[in-house]
Amino acid sequence: MVDVNDYNNEYENKWCPGCGNFGVIAAMKDALVKQAIAPHQILLISGIGQAAKLPHFMKCNMFQTLHGRALPIATGARMANHDLNIIVNSGDGDCYGEGGNHFLSAVRRNVDITLLVHNNKVYGLTKGQASPTSDMGMVTKIQRHGVISEPFAPLSVALSLGAGFVARGFAGDTEHLSYLIVEAMAHRGFSLIDILQPCVSFNKVNTYAWYKKRVYKLEETGYRPDDFEEALRLARQWGDRIPIGIVYREEKPTFEDKIPGLKEGPIISRRYDASKVKQLFT
Amino acid sequence: MVDVNDYNNEYENKWCPGCGNFGVIAAMKDALVKQAIAPHQILLISGIGQAAKLPHFMKCNMFQTLHGRALPIATGARMANHDLNIIVNSGDGDCYGEGGNHFLSAVRRNVDITLLVHNNKVYGLTKGQASPTSDMGMVTKIQRHGVISEPFAPLSVALSLGAGFVARGFAGDTEHLSYLIVEAMAHRGFSLIDILQPCVSFNKVNTYAWYKKRVYKLEETGYRPDDFEEALRLARQWGDRIPIGIVYREEKPTFEDKIPGLKEGPIISRRYDASKVKQLFT
Amino acid sequence: MSIDITVKIGGEAGQGIQTVGDLLALVCRKAGLYIMAINDYESRIRGGHSFFQIRIADRPVTAPHHKTDLLVALSRRTIDLHEKELAEGGLIMTDQAEDGEKENLVSIPINDLAVEAGGKITANTVAAGVCLSLLGAPFNLYREVLSEHFSKKSDKVIQDNIKAAELGYKAVEKRVFHRAFHWDFGQPKGMLMDGAKAVAYGALAADCRVAAFYPMSPATGIMAELIARSDVFPIVVEQAEDEIAAVNMIVGASFAGARAMTSTSGGGFCLMTEGLGLAAMSETPIVIVNAQRPGPATGLPTRSSQSDLLFVIRASQDEFPRFVFAPGTVAEAYESMLRAFDLSERYQVPAIVLTDHYMHTSVWLNDTELTVPDVVERHIADKPADDPDNYNRFAVSTSGISPRIIPCTGEALIVSTGNEHREDGHISEAIDDRIAMVDKRNAKMKAMTAEMAPPEALFGDAGTLLVGWGSAGGAIREAVELLRDEGYDAGALLFADIWPFPADAVENRLKQCKRFLMVEMNSTAQLGSLIREQTGLAHSGTILKYDGRPIYPVEISDGFKRIME
Amino acid sequence: MSIDITVKIGGEAGQGIQTVGDLLALVCRKAGLYIMAINDYESRIRGGHSFFQIRIADRPVTAPHHKTDLLVALSRRTIDLHEKELAEGGLIMTDQAEDGEKENLVSIPINDLAVEAGGKITANTVAAGVCLSLLGAPFNLYREVLSEHFSKKSDKVIQDNIKAAELGYKAVEKRVFHRAFHWDFGQPKGMLMDGAKAVAYGALAADCRVAAFYPMSPATGIMAELIARSDVFPIVVEQAEDEIAAVNMIVGASFAGARAMTSTSGGGFCLMTEGLGLAAMSETPIVIVNAQRPGPATGLPTRSSQSDLLFVIRASQDEFPRFVFAPGTVAEAYESMLRAFDLSERYQVPAIVLTDHYMHTSVWLNDTELTVPDVVERHIADKPADDPDNYNRFAVSTSGISPRIIPCTGEALIVSTGNEHREDGHISEAIDDRIAMVDKRNAKMKAMTAEMAPPEALFGDAGTLLVGWGSAGGAIREAVELLRDEGYDAGALLFADIWPFPADAVENRLKQCKRFLMVEMNSTAQLGSLIREQTGLAHSGTILKYDGRPIYPVEISDGFKRIME
Ligand SMILES: Cc1ncc(C[n+]2csc(CCOP(=O)(O)OP(=O)(O)O)c2C)c(N)n1
């Protein structure tokens, strides 16, 4: 039996008290325990940022990498061993800013990993600059006259590029988020959960209260996430009402399915054969 | 009077005979002449690739830069001097592959430039690898078992990120393409023309004939490019019928409009004032 | 007796220790004192442990001191970690006392006093008040500083803070601190300046018009400073989607006629190296500030290092001339920016300014006068206007410099590319063109080398020279003093101009000494390698510190003695 | 008399000159001859001018020859450009003759003969037939090669080509070419191999399981070769979205347990430098091949260069151990890959293999036996299985090497990061941890240095040594022969193992000679700089070529003589 305590470690947590990330990590542990996955059976990969520190605060296999680069690292890991169960923790800056190009490609590849983007709509670790998802007009020390770029639209872009599992979670609703994580992990192929995550230190706009007033659960509306057009419409809904839940789900052959060399199992499990090398020289 | 000959130079053209790029350059020259823009009044910026060589084959101001980086270069040029009239020539690999992250940001910024993507759905200059827009299953020397990634969807992604001018052209219809270029240049803000461009050397799928059978002009259907939902639907249309023309158009404040420092004119035209510097030390 | 006192304020991130330090610095400046302060913090927003350490003196001080005279402990951990650094007769001031008053411990209920004064938010004002009172600073001085500091706030805020200051002062009225002194040193000797500000001001003085960056510690501070000034100065600053975009944006901006810069740290610099090569190939002037921190990879994001020297000199494929500066003081940081912009445009090559976290986040009282150019020479060609048809952007010349014009400002057309090219800028694969262009670019090196100042010598005729570069210079300077006071025949050579390497001057200097030792904030003595590469001369020992923390003068003098034994 | 003949086939891109060359090479190999061939083409798909230049000899040849005995001109421009290179008694064979037969000109209607044989597509077979006939090669040999070469094609294709060959042969039946010789040299002496293939085969022999790349000349060829073998070998190759993704993919793959590599050229390598640092910090083994071409920036994409040496040694912020190899022959290229993978895993550091366009696209007949390991040692720790709770990925050890495990293969947990860290892999900013980890990483350097082979010496006791590295070695080798034949006291030192620099061995060697000259394909003699940095010894002159073209032995011997005068 896997217990939530199995996932607790003694490493000091470095987030601000009240940070939305606490909700995310609680939901993750809960989801892993629910699936009876033990710490040595899971691999967390992250980039750099407050979100990306998460793996340090959990006892399990982990690799925290470079700002923006978690997705190619995870893709490479799956190429080597597609039995690995991988969750990627990333921030909005990490994933949609520095790592934007990799996000596009990971979706298009349909690599079988679960991506959790802790979307606090701000650069937390570097002290509060606008991120790609910051709403227009948001004022920061750097964006003194307010953000002037259109916000990045993760759900719409993912859908446009054929993503098979597109969801939105809320760090303030751990139970619902845990459910989403379980579903995302069950999904074969790339799954995205963009998580609305309050940053109590730098984002004074999109607070817990702000979200609580606005979010509603798709699961409670009878919505079935199999209608692409409807999903596209919901992906764009923002403002007074913000949907959380599974926006779209469709299983398709994964990246790993489509690579002939992986049919026989993980490439690392295959055998080295000197005779084949010798044949090269004949 | 500007004449098309003003744009001809003696530098040897290096494209393959029959390449779709010839249609693009003809359309560009035609569009510039129509607008009575002289060679010293226009600046072409490009990346690296067959498409990106275009500026060399035209007599005008030009800067061919790095693979993937034409958009940030153009953005920087506009920051310095937003009176510059800039066209960016890019390839599908250049713009949606190596430069994918910049594409996302250029759209979101709404920088007032005109982007022509010569989309031949293949890496031409590097001899025929798949590009981000190659259709699934397309076989190349590198993609021996066919492309396994979902193709990049430039129009849908641009629309998702708030692009104000989204069009598709066809290199085989110079006149129509010239019209699109004129419209795109007239548009205040970022304008994208994704150009279906046959590559006679490496793309044996998406040939002139293949396109000619499929493309139809939106202008001939009575379509008005002001309905976002409809634009999104058209952006996804591919296969038997492929729309060309202006898919969406909406003017919004540009990047340059929204930077307070640019209100008084191009930043390079302002005056250096030593007394302001001295004030820093008081 | 000369004044040399170190106050260290420790606490958690978010507690505002920096405010305490800022107030102390302002009061000291007003009193005509000199200061030098360092900022130590972790890569997190709340909690953990950080400190601000300010050295107060009646003469210029260039490095931090390793002993603390007054330790202000806003957290228990501050005492645990730093008690051992207390100088003889030093005091700990805290609101965290567990075991009551001790001889060297002043227990003050800072938060209670703050609440009494008008709110917890004034706690830092209380704390600074306690410090100033212990040090014997007149209350008036502090009141004036508070009034100025909060001049844009409401009257209530000002009054609350003055009240808080008073309460702090009174709380230690009776306490005699034998390091207290008479605060009377005349007019302020200069301006408080940290490296980030110095770099930003240098850029403004150089008429930088466009800046692009991606946030990265410790470089972001420069951009924050530029942005804060962008209402007054003609400058546009854009936060890019990544460092690749940032460097290419400034290449574009410079191409279009604006002086342009970016700033970053190691990992971001990696991503800029391809763009650096484009600037070189297209001969587009750009300025990149690389604010070093320990690596490799993410390393220690809020710590300091001098470990990118050899990387920035060789960064990007193939060979091309570039400038590399490594200023050692805030004044040099400012002047380096002026020179970087000017020389970059004069020679049409990229310029890199190497700073570091220590330089960026430390504060000095700068008493050096800084250059403010009356006009900014842009080195733009005007000739092409006469004969636009025959304009060649890359015309071969003996100096290697070709006439540069700005696109769309006249009839002459500019053709430029990152490929190898002909004189007219069009791509060429011809052997002759390739050789001509490589030779043309390399030809600049001679005059560029002549622009480089030789390293500053301190007691340059001493038997043993301590050789260092960049921000380590301050500590080396004081180490030389310490050593000479103890009778050692020590001197120093401090590099601020790194590349093109002023080889002849260095060789002449180093040939005269018996031996030289490298003092660097890295683990392999990179400047030592470069000196050997350029002069053939080998150092006789190293004093290296690579734990991310600033080096203390005494660490250098101790290292010196160890080697000399 | 020994055989040493150069045939040069010139024409436009897309005309298939490469096929002519390939056929000649195959026939020569079958005849027991040696060959060495270079490939010269522009950065375009059709048109322009390219050539394939094959040197045929009865003993190993390591570099191209500057004179052409038989010039096959499939375009008029070939004659214009290359006629002057014709050796005494050399012939031009062409279908482009304007002014009819000349003494040194054989005019053949190649296309007409091809059409006669069955189609224009056989033109290359005709051309090769003409060459072979002129050189006196027995027709049977050619027929056999054609049958093998087209063995997977239809019978008609084979017959057409044999017909074409025959027509080519007959067309010059009467022509006497005084360079014809008797084709009888026994069995094939080895295998035809270009650098790209050698690198790819080395990777397969090293059991590389994952490769990721972004297309870039001249590196893509390696990946094409790996992909072509991926049905037989357990290897997955992915075209990444950019070079940043490519390098990070292989870091991920290696972390997950697969030997992994990427390949690129300068601009792509720039983009990989941050990932290189991640590999270093997380001590994840990776192999990067940087196939050099002239820069900076896009430079000359289809030309060659040796100009990234100092860059790759210092690339990425801060300091860390890495291996750098620069193989000089195809056999060395193959062996370097084996060693790069093995040493990278043994020491848990990144390894860089520096090749270049010339190496990748040239073909040699390799007669050296190549190592094929029976088992591939992976240097993975098994200990943690006994005590998973106390496993520390970055445990400090005197060798600097810590036990590496593969995630999710047991109970022990792996914790890794690109930040500075504790022994257990969690982020740490503590001074002790930082110093321990830097020292641990640096500690590997000693044993790594011992792995490095000293440079190969040719007449190492000669008075003057020509010093070079990588693919320039072949030409230097022949230059030494030329010089010694002329009575000069010349030798050479050829570097294939570059970093960690085998300083002691080099110093010992170089101290013995009177002088040494650097022979490099760059404009600043980068290895010369490195030698001086590492040994203090300065070269006495340089023979540098940086026009992107391969260097000829005679250029080196001429340079030598010029310097010695
Ligand atoms: C190449 C590079 N550029 C910049 C940085 C600095 N950096 C660290 S975290 C971060 C942004 C963090 O924002 P986000 O990803 O949204 O994470 P958050 O802290 O908000 O959770 C940046 C810019 C870096 N580490 N590496």
Ligand SMILES: Cc1ncc(C[n+]2csc(CCOP(=O)(O)OP(=O)(O)O)c2C)c(N)n1
């Ligand atoms: C950093 C970098 N990576 C790779 C390359 C090699 N490269 C040159 S052009 C090109 C792709 C061209 O494809 P595309 O942009 O679609 O242009 P096309 O040639 O098809 O018009 C690549 C990968 C490069 N020049 N620079």
Ligand code: SF4
């Ligand atoms: S800065 Fe924001 S995101 Fe980071 S830990 Fe604090 S509250 Fe959380």
Ligand code: SF4
């Ligand atoms: S390779 Fe394709 S895109 Fe390039 S010039 Fe030839 S036809 Fe055009």
Ligand SMILES: [Mg+2]
């Ligand atoms: Mg964030």
Ligand SMILES: [Mg+2]
């Ligand atoms: Mg293309």
